[in-house]
Structures are given as structure tokens and as C-alpha cells.
Amino acid sequence: MSKKRLIQGNEACAHAALYAGCNFYAGYPITPSSEVMEILSYEMPKLGRTFIQMEDEIASISAIIGAAWGGAKTLTATSGPGFSLMQEGIGYASITETPCVIVNCQRWGPSTGQPTKGAQGDVMQSIWGTHGDHAIIVVTASTVRDAFDMTVKSFNFAQQYRVPVVLLMDEVLAHMRENIDWPEPGDIDVIDAKRPADVKTYKPFANDEFLPFGQGARYHITGLAHGAEGFAVSDEAAARELTRMVGKVQNHVRDLALHDRYMLDDAELAIISYGITSRPAQSAVDLLRAQGIRAGLLSLKTLWPFPDFLIDEVAERVDTIVVPELNMGQLVREIGRAANGRSQVIPVSRIDGHLLTPAQIADAAVAPFATSAGKTLGKVVRS
């Protein structure tokens, strides 16, 4: 039986990075992500791994890309303002197919905003923050144990698909403490990138095989559009390469679409949420069920590539989909697109720096019933 520990979301993330074999961290501290860096600053030297405090976030993302090509498993952690600075580097990581992990503990924005208040305002920035079409994977976590598991899975995805992976946390989860069963080595799979069978014929941008510098192959790395050997291409070749890169994640959406379901099998009303908002959403399902409304929850852990097929399954069966978010409505746009008119999609926003409550989500869910003819369920009683 594994040991129980009371730990913070950020602590879970830092220790999970070590569990996944992260041996290079470069970062610049920023609330509410700083504990990830603080913990790694004293844990990594003990293990003979490399920790560097950089001068800023542009240097941080650059360092983890370079170190990845040096053969390290790399991480940086930041929050909104730093994440914005990293965007050019994230694009470079994507086009150079560099496995690396970026943890973003979201805070209220834009700009300095409210450093100690949680938000989910960086969903679109995580997916589309860097310019051009590109391959990226975006995942979330909603519990402290989840923060551990999803950090390990972020490293796995980065290695398997050779892409930057963004793990979206938020201030509430980052600083929240929960008792968790501490994972022992072997409890969670740790996956490393495939190495080429033949070093002599290795082409660094032909497939997911990854051979870092200095291990017997000669190649070129550039942010320019490039072919299999890393040298610049244009026209149809550029289109072909971009299609291949984006396809690396889009063609594996079913393998990547991590999610949880709660009371969804017989649901007539679905809540679709992600990250910390899945916590009040689950309680809202209980509130609605207590009122005799068959509610269910689809909690998305992977936000990108967007799992259309999961939304399809829900939209085929329910009349109403409620999407709670700590922003003015970001992922609800993707969900609405995927539902494609089959269900009424209702956004529920909260942007005052506090978590949505179960009652707020439940109230929003019953509001359309209250106005439809012959069915007046009224407001959910607050417990």
C-alpha cells in the first residue's frame, strides 16, 4: 500500500516531473507556479540533475528546447505573463519537433492581472498562442493526484509525439493541498522517445524517432520550414511537412483524449468541464440528481487535439450541454462547434478570480428548463 501524503498541486507537479525522469529544468519564478521551481531547485541537485534559474521566460523556453536536443527530458513552469513571453519559443519547439513540457499555472489576466487569483483564461493561448498552424498537445488537471499523473503523462506525450506539451493548471489547484496516495516507481508508466534503429541513416524530421545531438548522427535544426534532414524547403514540400507535423497529434486524437465520466450513461443533461472547474461540476451533478434531473459530467483532461468524438457521443444523447469555465467562454466555442446544433450549449462564466460554485453551475443548467413550456424546475436549492 502506497504512502498517503498531504501535498500541494505544485508539489505534486514538481515531484511528478522527477518521477517522469525530468533531468533539466529552466525557469523564471512567477506566482502561482513558483513552488514547482522552488522544489526542483533543491531536489534536482540532490539527484545530480540540472536546474537553472534563467533571466526571463524567453530564455527559459529556449533553454529547455536546447537541453532536449542535448538529450534531456525538460520542463519549465510559468503563469500567464511568462507564458505569453514563451510563445515564440513554443512555436520553435513545435516546428523542430522538440519534446518538452510547459506547465502553466493560470492566473487572472491579462497582464499582471491578479497574481493570486485563479482563472482558466489561457485555454486559447495554449492552443493558438504561437503563430501559424502547428502541432501541440494541451492537457489539464483537476485534483492534486491528477496534477501528479498528468505531469507524468505530459512528459510521455512529449516523448511519444515529439511535441511541446502544455499542462494547464490554475492558482486554485496549484496551491490546494489534498491527501494523495503517493505513486511508487512503476505505478505510472514512464515512456521515452523511440530511438532510431540505425543511427547512420537517421533523418531527424522523418518520424517520431528521436536522436539527440552527439549520438552519432549529423543533421541540421532550424525554425525555417524544413524537410526530413532539417534543411529548408518551400512550396509543396513545406505544405507536406506542415501537414505531417500537425497530423502527428490530429491523427492520434483518440489515443490522446484523456477524460473522466461521472454519471454520464443515463444523463439527459451533460456538463462538460475541464481542470479545476470539474470539481464544482461534479458536485453540481449531485445537486441536480438530488432534484431528479439526470445530469452527468464529461471531464476533459486533454483539450488539444480537441476530442470531437467525445462531444459527438454526448451531443447525440442530451438536449443540453452546460460548459462552466473560469473565463468569458473559450472551450465552449469548440464544444459548440462539435455539438453542431444537436444540443443547446450553455456557457457558464465566472471571472472574479473565484471558483464557480456547484449551485452556480446547477442553476445555469436548470434555467433553460424553467423557461421551456410545461417544465418548471426552478432554481436548485443551495445546500
Add this chain to the structure above:
Amino acid sequence: MSNTLKDPIQIRFSGAGGQGLITAGVILAEAAMMDGRNVVQTQTYGPEARLGSSRAEVIISKGTIAYPEVTLPDVLLCMSAEAAKKYGGKCTPDTVVIFDSTNIGPEFTSPGRVFRLPITETAIKVGTKVVANSVALCVLNTLVPVVPRETLAAAIAARVPSKFRELNQRAGEAGEQLAAGLMTTTA
């Protein structure tokens, strides 16, 4: 006091930054975990390192805890007038409300069951106001026995630096006596 503890039980610590309320929340959460229960501890604070308003919350249950924040507290501790003003009204008639009377005047009221105790003053008598959080924790746990008293004492000892262990132990005992005295006088 009720002998049956609510499950889940929702506890809110409120006051000013620097009073050690987040530490108090973490200690109570650790004690509850040592007692074999599930816990979630959250916090809300401003950008300031000291002063400004600070809030820590702990939810304890034998079952799983989905929503991690307190909706309406079963126990509310207020350590500053600002906290009493902000949170004093956000409770039920059954909520056990603890006001630190060193910092909160009689003009502050609450619909809950209010206990007014000189927590910070007691800490100063023990040695320093820095241990007001240990006094408060043991006041709270005496009025509402959330965890066994020995478990709380062990959790406090485990969290504070060794050279302050004895000081915090005395602070905790002073808190227990403070609450026990009130319980006999109001019984």
C-alpha cells in the same frame, strides 16, 4: 457542543496575512489525514506578504471531496475585524463562530453561535503573538473536536521548527484552557 461531527465538515480560517492562518489550515488538514480522513485545504490571499486579507479553508470527510471550497462553514474563525466584517455573516445559525476578541470588538456580530475569546492576547501572554494560530487551532478543536487532541498536538509539533515546538505546545494548551473555561461558564 454537539457530539456528532458533521461529515463533510467545512472549516474557514480568516484574518490578516501574517497571522499564520494558512499554516493553521495546513496543520488541521494534516491532523485529519493522520486521523485517516480525506482532506482538501485551499487558500485565498492577496498580493501582499503581510496584512491584506487572508483566508484558509479545510474540508474533511470520510468520503471523497469534489468541490474543494467551503460553501457555508460549520466552523468559522475570524482573527481580524476585517475578517469578521467580511465573513461573519456568511454562515448558518448552527455555525460555530470564533471571534478573536483581541482584534474584534463587540460591535461585530454574526448569525452563528459566536464565541469571543482573546486569542492574540493569550498568545502574547504565552510569549509572542506569532503563536496566535496555535492558540486558535486548539481553541477551535476544543469547541468542535474535529480531530483527537493528541493528533492535533502531533501535527503542530511536526509542522513548526524544533526550537519553537515547546512554545507552540504551550500556546496550544493555553488555547485549550481558554476554550474550556468558556465552555464551563456558558454551559
